[in-house]
Amino acid sequence: MRLKRAAAAGGALALLAVMGACSENKGTGGGNDTDRVQSGSIATDPKESMGPAAEVPGATKGGTFRVIRETKISHLDPQRVYSFAGLMNAPLYARFLTTFKDDGSGKVTLVGDLAETPGTDVNKDCKAWEFKIKDGVKFEDGSPITSKEIAYGIARSFDPDLTGGPTYLQEWLADSPQYDAKWDFKKNKASLPPGLTTPDAKTLKFEFAKPHCDLPFAASLPYTAPLKADKDTGVNLDNLPFSSGPYKVTKNTAGVELVLERNENWDPKTDPVRHAYPDKIVWGFGPDAEAGANRVIADNGDDQSALAWNGVPSALIAKVTSDQALKPRSVQGQTPSLWRLTINTSRVTDLSVRQALNYAIDRDGFIKVYGGEATAKAVTTLLPPSTIGYEKYEAYPAGATGDVDKAKQLLAGKTPELVLGVGDDYPEYGTQLKGNLEKAGFKVTLKSIPADAKLDEVGKKSNPWDIYLDQWAADWPSGAAVLPVLFDGRTIKAENNSNTSYVNNDDINKEFDRVLALPAADQAKEWAKLDQRVMKELAPAVPLFVEQGYYLHGSKVGGIYLSSIFGYPALTSAYVKQ
Amino acid sequence: MSLSPVEGAARAEIAPAADTVTPGERAFVGRSPGQLAWSRLRRDRTAVVSAVVLLVLMVLALAAPLISKLYGIGPNEQFQTLLDGNGMPLGYVGGITGDHWFGLEPRLGRDIFIRMVYGMRTSLFIAFAAALVTTTIGVVAGILAGFLGGVVDAVISWITDVALALPFLIFALAVVPTAALRFYGPRDEVPAAFQVLILIVVFAAFGWTSTARLVRGQVISLREREFVEAARASGAGLGHMLFRQLLPNLWAPILVAFSLAVPQYITGEAALSFLGIGILEPTADFGRMIFQSIPYLQTDPAYVFFPGVTIFLLVLAFNLLGDALRDALDPKSSR
Numbered sequence: 001m002r003l004k005r006a007a008a009a010g011g012a013l014a015l016l017a018v019m020g021a022c023s024e025n026k027g028t029g030g031g032n033d034t035d036r037v038q039s040g041s042i043a044t045d046p047k048e049s050m051g052p053a054a055e056v057p058g059a060t061k062g063g064t065f066r067v068i069r070e071t072k073i074s075h076l077d078p079q080r081v082y083s084f085a086g087l088m089n090a091p092l093y094a095r096f097l098t099t100f101k102d103d104g105s106g107k108v109t110l111v112g113d114l115a116e117t118p119g120t121d122v123n124k125d126c127k128a129w130e131f132k133i134k135d136g137v138k139f140e141d142g143s144p145i146t147s148k149e150i151a152y153g154i155a156r157s158f159d160p161d162l163t164g165g166p167t168y169l170q171e172w173l174a175d176s177p178q179y180d181a182k183w184d185f186k187k188n189k190a191s192l193p194p195g196l197t198t199p200d201a202k203t204l205k206f207e208f209a210k211p212h213c214d215l216p217f218a219a220s221l222p223y224t225a226p227l228k229a230d231k232d233t234g235v236n237l238d239n240l241p242f243s244s245g246p247y248k249v250t251k252n253t254a255g256v257e258l259v260l261e262r263n264e265n266w267d268p269k270t271d272p273v274r275h276a277y278p279d280k281i282v283w284g285f286g287p288d289a290e291a292g293a294n295r296v297i298a299d300n301g302d303d304q305s306a307l308a309w310n311g312v313p314s315a316l317i318a319k320v321t322s323d324q325a326l327k328p329r330s331v332q333g334q335t336p337s338l339w340r341l342t343i344n345t346s347r348v349t350d351l352s353v354r355q356a357l358n359y360a361i362d363r364d365g366f367i368k369v370y371g372g373e374a375t376a377k378a379v380t381t382l383l384p385p386s387t388i389g390y391e392k393y394e395a396y397p398a399g400a401t402g403d404v405d406k407a408k409q410l411l412a413g414k415t416p417e418l419v420l421g422v423g424d425d426y427p428e429y430g431t432q433l434k435g436n437l438e439k440a441g442f443k444v445t446l447k448s449i450p451a452d453a454k455l456d457e458v459g460k461k462s463n464p465w466d467i468y469l470d471q472w473a474a475d476w477p478s479g480a481a482v483l484p485v486l487f488d489g490r491t492i493k494a495e496n497n498s499n500t501s502y503v504n505n506d507d508i509n510k511e512f513d514r515v516l517a518l519p520a521a522d523q524a525k526e527w528a529k530l531d532q533r534v535m536k537e538l539a540p541a542v543p544l545f546v547e548q549g550y551y552l553h554g555s556k557v558g559g560i561y562l563s564s565i566f567g568y569p570a571l572t573s574a575y576v577k578q
Numbered sequence: 579m580s581l582s583p584v585e586g587a588a589r590a591e592i593a594p595a596a597d598t599v600t601p602g603e604r605a606f607v608g609r610s611p612g613q614l615a616w617s618r619l620r621r622d623r624t625a626v627v628s629a630v631v632l633l634v635l636m637v638l639a640l641a642a643p644l645i646s647k648l649y650g651i652g653p654n655e656q657f658q659t660l661l662d663g664n665g666m667p668l669g670y671v672g673g674i675t676g677d678h679w680f681g682l683e684p685r686l687g688r689d690i691f692i693r694m695v696y697g698m699r700t701s702l703f704i705a706f707a708a709a710l711v712t713t714t715i716g717v718v719a720g721i722l723a724g725f726l727g728g729v730v731d732a733v734i735s736w737i738t739d740v741a742l743a744l745p746f747l748i749f750a751l752a753v754v755p756t757a758a759l760r761f762y763g764p765r766d767e768v769p770a771a772f773q774v775l776i777l778i779v780v781f782a783a784f785g786w787t788s789t790a791r792l793v794r795g796q797v798i799s800l801r802e803r804e805f806v807e808a809a810r811a812s813g814a815g816l817g818h819m820l821f822r823q824l825l826p827n828l829w830a831p832i833l834v835a836f837s838l839a840v841p842q843y844i845t846g847e848a849a850l851s852f853l854g855i856g857i858l859e860p861t862a863d864f865g866r867m868i869f870q871s872i873p874y875l876q877t878d879p880a881y882v883f884f885p886g887v888t889i890f891l892l893v894l895a896f897n898l899l900g901d902a903l904r905d906a907l908d909p910k911s912s913r
Contacts, residue, residue: 447764
């Protein structure tokens with residue numbers, strides 16, 4: 001009898017649990033409709049590059065701000081930082097030659113950080129650039145930062161032992177992708193790489209063999225952080241960087257905790273972007289995306305002043321969007337990370353098949369599989385909307401869920417057999433695409449690729465797949481960091497290709513050269529035009545969506561916005577409510 | 579005179595069985611051990627209920643294509659229009675409607691009921707096939723080792739020890755993905771049947787050891803018994819000794835081992851799917867379905883509930899039936 005009663009109670013409980021979610025889902029959109037319109041400029045007035053940064057309304061000083069993240073940050077050494085977490089963390093303890101003034105609204109201005117202005121194009125040919133260093137900028141030990149230390153920082157990025165960082169400056173200075181063979185840092189520690197000079201303590205000069213109009217942008221990455229030669233601990237700098245920013249690393253337990261405390265020698269008057277409101281910033285590593293989000297939702301104790309770095313996982317989005325109480329604690333917005341279904345044009349040589357793919361695509365369905373409208377926004381362009389000068393257009397108007405009839409018409413009765421390579425971490429992406437494309441008459445074979453090897457495998461020129469998913473996020477919001485990188489056929493090599501569509505069209509390549517030689521400010525419109533041309537003439541990929549960031553923070557946190565450049569939470573304006 | 583243990587067990591059971599016979603017609607009814615076990619099993623309510631549950635689930639699994647036809651929905655059909663913008667099913671309790679009895683999967687929008695039926699088919703087929711293969715290998719290896727002794731025993735026992743010492747999961751992680759690469763080109767789809775076969779082979783390579791040890795132990799204790807001596811004295815050959823004299827006395831433990839192996843393989847197959855080396859998308863599979871549903875515990879509990887409850891029922895029914903079978907075949911073992 002007792003057993004029966006227990007069973008009945010258990011059954012009732014289980015039923016209740018299911019019915020608990022019994023309210024009708026009428027499909028209220030949790031999407032983020034605001035299309036952040038990006039407008040960007042390069043500051044010409046040196047006043048814009050001067051501090052202090054404009055106060056964030058309601059911000060208060062003090063307290064400990066926490067960030068919860070699953071894994072440790074791969075690198076702290078500014079010359080090696082390149083992961084998104086690293087890029088957002090680095091401004092806390094390092095200053096760069098230039099930086100973006102950004103408040104998350106989409107209006108970004110490139111300003112000088114250590115430099116007085118974002119660079120002077122000496123001969124107006126983009127080959128010689130000059131930077132004047134600000135007065136009053138100091139390291140954590142109080143010693144002044146001069147052009148010598150910045151040049152030393154750039155020089156040490158040539159060291160092949162210091163892997164992981166971006167390589168634009170090195171390649172441009174050495175005028176070769178094998179920059180470390182051209183100039184050996186270890187043998188020439190006392191000198192500087194070719195083309196880099198410091199005429200005096202306040203001046204830094206770059207001289208390139210080829211024009212590089214993007215230099216002011218490229219100089220905003222952390223590898224331009226200064227370092228004193230006697231503080232260079234080589235690979236160990238990764239554990240304890242030497243600070244030039246508002247905080248210094250005081251404790252770093254790999255994979256557990258990273259503690260940043262106020263650097264008293266940082267002068268806010270020299271800094272146009274950093275606020276440094278909290279006394280202490282603590283990264284705690286370990287909890288996965290779900291645990292992190294649940295902790296912040298619960299909002300207990302220290303978690304009240306925490307940000308869940310891994311965002312809202314797709315399984316929790318429905319719960320978070322429906323909870324109005326979480327609204328003021330959530331940060332949503334567009335990222336520059338654009339997903340596309342790349343078509344391997346060396347295999348799919350028929351343009352009409354590639355165009356048919358563009359018509360057949362059910363972006364809405366794919367976004368549902370990816371995680372829903374709160375995490376992705378459909379695009380039809382190769383440039384992400386966060387690019388400066390972005391113009392929206394549809395080369396192949398397919399509607400939200402695809403135009404199957406139009407695709408069939410283009411295929412004219414053919415049933416092209418396509419092999420879709422899909423990472424084995426998310427096989428359901430392949431399932432959805434197969435179902436979607438087969439409706440339009442394609443025959444799709446799914447082939448799973450080990451997720452950790454996918455990037456390498458797809459980057460091989462002779463890879464065996466016809467279509468595969470790719471994503472690209474540019475390092476600065478210019479078309480120059482997207483289109484020539486992804487679609488210039490002259491860069492195709494045997495392995496490690498970014499041009500995974502393997503398109504090589506002479507007319508388009510010439511256009512790339514022409515636009516790249518224009519001054520940075522004039523390029524924006526040209527890139528938008530070229531984007532349309534590539535899509536219409538080559539159809540090298542099916543643009544799918546741009547990722548949307550969706551983050552939660554505790555009730556005592558303020559000042560978090562999504563960086564317009566990288567689409568991740570910016571930490572430089574964060575504050576803890578007192 | 580000595581009796582074989584099976585006959586001994588049978589006689590011991592005659593007395594209580596006779597109690598139920600009314601005094602008027604007190605006559606001995608001759609019943610074989612098998613009949614006795616069957617009557618005991620039938621009297622066990624747990625066993626009957628588990629058997630019925632299993633039967634229903636097995637029929638469902640076997641008739642999957644037929645059910646799909648009647649139900650009107652295929653296992654790979656996507657109903658993404660019935661999902662909201664977040665990819666969650668519209669309507670009540672995970673999208674339950676007259677068309678979709680158990681609702682829809684979030685994100686892909688496939689029908690949960692039909693995918694469960696197909697998933698059950700995959701899981702049950704793998705589990706039964708693997709249990710059958712491992713039991714056969716185990717029985718043959720165990721009976722040979724136990725009866726022949728000497729060098730044969732030493733070699734078989736040595737192989738058993740090696741197989742036991744090999745870490746199963748690491749072996750599976752290493753073998754399963756490479757096997758597909760070995761047989762299929764970079765542009766060929768790996769058929770589901772091949773994935774199933776590989777899983778059965780992997781289970782067979784490791785699962786036979788426990789049965790082999792069990793049978794070997796039983797045979798060692800049996801081979802010194804008088805009825806075996808008698809058969810040997812009468813000049814019986816090896817085959818007769820093994821399969822006529824010894825095997826009939828081993829059916830009870832073998833059956834129990836088999837019935838307990840099946841649920842073990844169901845969960846084992848689910849575990850491998852957790853690690854992404856079992857049956858791959860888009861083939862329906864129980865283990866992967868549950869693995870994919872767990873993150874939705876908070877937002878779409880129905881998705882977790884139906885597959886979870888079904889695999890729970892399946893494994894519980896098998897285990898209870900196995901226990902009941904053991905009790906019925908060997909009444910001395912419990913209570």
